[in-house]
Structure formats: structure tokens, C-alpha cells
Amino acid sequence: MYRSHVLVCGGTGCTSSGSQKIIDTLHEEIDKNGLSSEVQVVKTGCFGLCALGPIMIIYPEGTFYSMVKPEDIPEIVEEHLLKGRIVSRLVYKETVTENGIKSLNDTNFYKKQHRVALRNCGVINPENIEEYIGTGGYEALGKVLTEMTPEEVIQVVLDSGLRGRGGAGFPTGRKWMLARNIVPDADQKYVCCNADEGDPGAFMDRSVLEGDPHVVLEAMAIAGYAIGANQGYIYVRAEYPIAVKRLQIAIDQAREYGLLGKDIFGTGFDFDIGLRLGAGAFVCGEETALMTSIEGNRGEPRPRPPFPAEKGLFQKPSVLNNVETYANIPQIILNGAEWFASMGTEKSKGTKVFALGGKINNTGLVEVPMGTTLRTVIEEIGGGIPNGKKFKAAQTGGPSGGCIPAEHYDIPIDYDNLISIGSMMGSGGLIVMDEDNCMVDIAKFFLQFTVDESCGKCTPCRVGTKRLYEMLDKITKGTATLEDLDKIEKLCYYIKDNSLCGLGQTAPNPVLSTLRYFKDEYIAHVVDKKCPAGVCKSLLQYYIDADKCRGCTLCARQCPANAIEGTVKNPHVIDPDKCIKCGACIEKCKFGAIFKK
């Protein structure tokens, strides 16, 4: 038996900050100290606190070491693992108190979280099926196959109130019921998993796949039993190499253990899953485009109806759910619909995972009950905004969503509330913006994304988003008129109403919602030719404050365009015609004499 477990995050975030090197060094040091039969090193999925990576937790003490470096490892092994003395200088500061080290679960980051979908992420080794089984894995599948009828399974999912976590929030149970009943004599049905997470800033699906891949396989098998399908496909983007690798390992292990394949648990139920890699087109996250892509064709959407429940993959009735949706299913089966429905708000049950990014201290993944306020998520769990800046807005739902301004900081987050204020849940990316962000620039950024990602099949989206982008560009360059603002709004609604698929129908949302809440900023750009946040370069001028400038010449030497003139010990001046507004002078000035407005 291993008396101590050292858990090191092997998610994408920590891998890129060097956790593999940490693991290798750990193995070396543990061997050197003769502890290899007592101490187990476990490579897990994401713990959520990506900003502090690489992350390492040592059990049974539950000591949380953050930003670990390979050169710290010999000390940790000798002191903590050999002698039992916690190396407090390397411990996550929030857990250090006067009375010693407190539990990670009591820190602000974890205290208000409630982990259902992320239950096993950062706890188990995702490449070992037995660890998943050890935490109750595949028990839900066993229960479903031996004790429940497909109708009962669907009823439980329906009663739980689970809604699709991919963005639109369609009730999962209803989706399954339609797929089961709509074509009574179908010879073949399919279960698909949408792991084509494409929203900029969202990475919860990747974390589930990397940290707990079996939960998705188990849930898909349950869905297969419920709708009467024996084949599943996971459509995952090839840009997620760690997720792809762990999924393949998981599928192989599940087959080896007979949890996928023929006659599962001796009940006569067959189910198998294949992996399909996407090339990374955003539109392939749209359900019909995703299925077209699995079929081997160019990933383009097709009109609905017919909906996938009737004619989906290969024209057969199909169910497509998002990774996070699936991650909830086994827990719902085991703990019951009431348990799940007891969390959340009236119409949005359960929990939701958010990927925190942008201007926030604790960049990472959090899971909270539906109905938690934005303030709690950002201020308490997220640790607030860096450098004492003020919260301006949060963008949810990525390029399909909208922004939540400070006036709605205390709104309980759920599907319907977000729609009512002109945003949407989306997949759960939450990008925090402070007073230094220009809202027109943000809208332009997201629109640039949709222009690039529009598949080109329908004109409103292909041409419309391009024209919309050009108008926004005019605004940020200071050449737009108030008439353009009206035109923009009209074009937005035109694109929404006439596009073929969700990509185009939601593409104008960032523009509409920033127009709704930050119209004064648009007007400042158009009428006063100013960017209040100081972002849009064309509307800015750089100046040197003659009173503060000491004439040190540093800025003049730094300027790549030779735009700064002046003699030693005399105030310098910037030539606006030559200035390229790169900001290099501001960074270098030691006297704070250079400003932009």
C-alpha cells in the first residue's frame, strides 16, 4: 500500500508550465530516497487553479504546493515525504494560516465551489480505469442495465432538469425521449459527443476529457441504452492532443474490461465508441455541421428540421450532447433526480463549470451551483481583478454570447437570466474585463473570430459578418458616423434572422449587447473621436508632460520610429506624424511623464 499519494496536474495548463518535468524529477528523487514502494506519484487532470500551475497536492495531508519548480523537488521529497515536514515556503499562500496549514477545501477558491462534473478532475489518474471504478465509476451503467428500463432512465434525466451544457440549454431528457420515440422502427441510431470546444476562453470540456475521460464513455453508454443505440462517436478537436490520447486510452481500457463492446455486464447490451478528430473549425461545434463532418464531408451545417433526433448522423436518429452534460449523467443516475434538482434555480438545475479568463486573479476552472452571482464567482472564487482595477463587464458565451455589465453584477447566473439581459450561458467561458478594455474593440475581436470561422455556406453569415466587421473597424478608426450605428444594428438583426445555423444566428450578439450597455462608448468613438479606455490606436495621441520630463533621452533612444525629439536635460516632444503608437516609450519612462489620450 502506498502511504502517500503525490498528485501532479497533467492537464494542458500545467503541462505547458512544465508539470511533466516535475513528475520525472519526483520519480528520480523518490527512487533516490528509497520511497518508491511507499509513495505513489499520480498524474491527474486539472485541479482548476491553472494560474498557479504546475500544481501538486500531497495526500493524506492534502498539502497544496503551487508553482512548483523542478529544483524544489529534492527539498519536498526529503522534507515532506521522508521526514514529514511540510515545506511551507512552497505551499499555496492562501492555505497558510497562523495555526498551520488549512485544508484546500477551505480556501476561497474551493469553498464556494460544488463539483459534480469536475468531481474526479485532479483526484484520479485518468489513464487508469481502476481509479475511476474506485470512485464509483461504471456503477451507474451497471444500475441502468440491470435495474432500469430505457424509459425509466429517460424519466430520471427528465426529472433531474438537466439542460444541455453546450450553450443552448435544451433539456437533455427531452432530447433523449425524442431520439427514442420519433422514428419507432429505426434500424440504427447513434449517440454522439460534442467535444469540439471552440469558444475562445472556454476549456472545461478539455479538462473533463483530460481529467476524467471514463465519465463521458459511461454516460454515452447510458444514453445508448436509453435511446436504443449501440454505437457512439466522440468528435474531439485535434488541437487537444492530451485529451485525444487519454480518450483513446480510456476507450481501449473500457473495451479490455468489457465495459464497452458486446454483452456488457452479461445483459445482452452492446455499445462501442469511436473517436473522430476535428480539424478545428468553429462551425463543427454546431450539431448538424459536426455530424456532417463525422460522415466524412466538409463541415457545413444543414437546415433544421429535420432535427438530429429524427435524421442525424448518417441520416439516422441521433443524440448529440456536450461533454459537460455527459459528465453529470452518472451522478444523476446514482444519486437520483431529486438530488440533482435540489441544486440550482427553478429552471436551471445542477451546477455549471466556468472557465475564468481575462482580467482576473485566479485564472482557471470553477464549478458552482446554478444561480450563483457573478460577483461571487469573480470576487470570491476568482480572487477579484488584478491591480485594483474596477470590474467593467464579463463576456459569457464567447463569440455567440454577450457581455454582462457591472449593473448586473449581482444577477444569479442561470440560462434564463442570462438570456434576459442579452447574453447567454454558452459553454461557460467567462472573460472578465476591467476599465482598460474598450467594448467596441472587444466586439470587433469576437466578430473577427466569426468572420474567420464562418463556413461560407449561407450569404447572411458569410457576407454579413464581414460587412459588420468593416463597420466596427470604421468606428475604431474614428471614421464612422451616427448613421453607421443605426446601420450596424439593422444589419445585426438581419444576420440573426437569416443565417442558416447557430454560428451566424448568434454572431452579432457581442455587438448587440455592447451596443445595449455601452452605447456611450460607441458614441464617444463616433462623435468625439475618442476611445475612453485608451485602446483604439487611431484615436489616441501620445504626449510628454513637460513638467515631469527630465530630459533623460531614454524614450527617444527607445522609439523605433524616431518620433521623439529633444536635447539632454530638456523636455522632449513626440511628433504625432511619425508616432506609431507602440507604447514603448511609456514602458521605459521612469518619471511617468508620457501619457496617452
Place this chain on the structure above:
Amino acid sequence: MKSLEELKAIRERMQGQVGLREEDDTVTRVVVGMATCGIAAGARPVLTAFAEGVQEKGIKNVMVTQTGCIGLCKYEPIVEVIQPGKEKVTYIKVTPEKAKEIIDQHLIRGQVVSEYTIK
């Protein structure tokens, strides 16, 4: 996998392992002093004896862990057994053999082996 029993068997085998990673107030802690003084007095085999014994007998809700020097170096190896809601029991000059006895008597049957405790 042909039956639920197979699944259950794996789960039970793995639970002891994965269960270590849960923080829980109902767990009995067996703390072995593993400072230089403890190690010099032979705490390492004692620690292994506890870890293996707990695993072999399949005792649930017990974690074996270690600590530094508590200042009673002449009594090392020292082992503390801390059960929730009960007074801490301190065993001194523990050997792997004594460890087995402590597992059988104290951890399984709940009877303190008073001949080995600190007086």
C-alpha cells in the same frame, strides 16, 4: 465485464487507494514520528508495517501518515493514534511487531494496548 460483482470487487480494491485523497473528519489517523531521531530509532519499518497492515486487513477510515519530531526523542519511534472524538493515544518505542499488535487490538477492536503507551 460480465457481472456487477466483478465491478464491485475492483471498486473495493481501489477504494482504499483512492479514498486516501478524500479529506474527511471521520478518519482515524495513525501518525508516525519520522524526524531524524525517529528514523534513527527505526521508525521507517514501523511506518511500513502500519501501511501494509492497514491495507492487508482492509481497515477502512484509517490513514497512515507521518510527522516531524515531537520532542520526546528518547521514546522514538513514537506513534500516535488519533480517533475522532477520542483522546489521542501515544505509543512509544514501537517496533514492527508491536505495530501489528496495535493494528489488531486498537485499530480493529478499539482496545488501547496500554503496555506500549507513554506512562
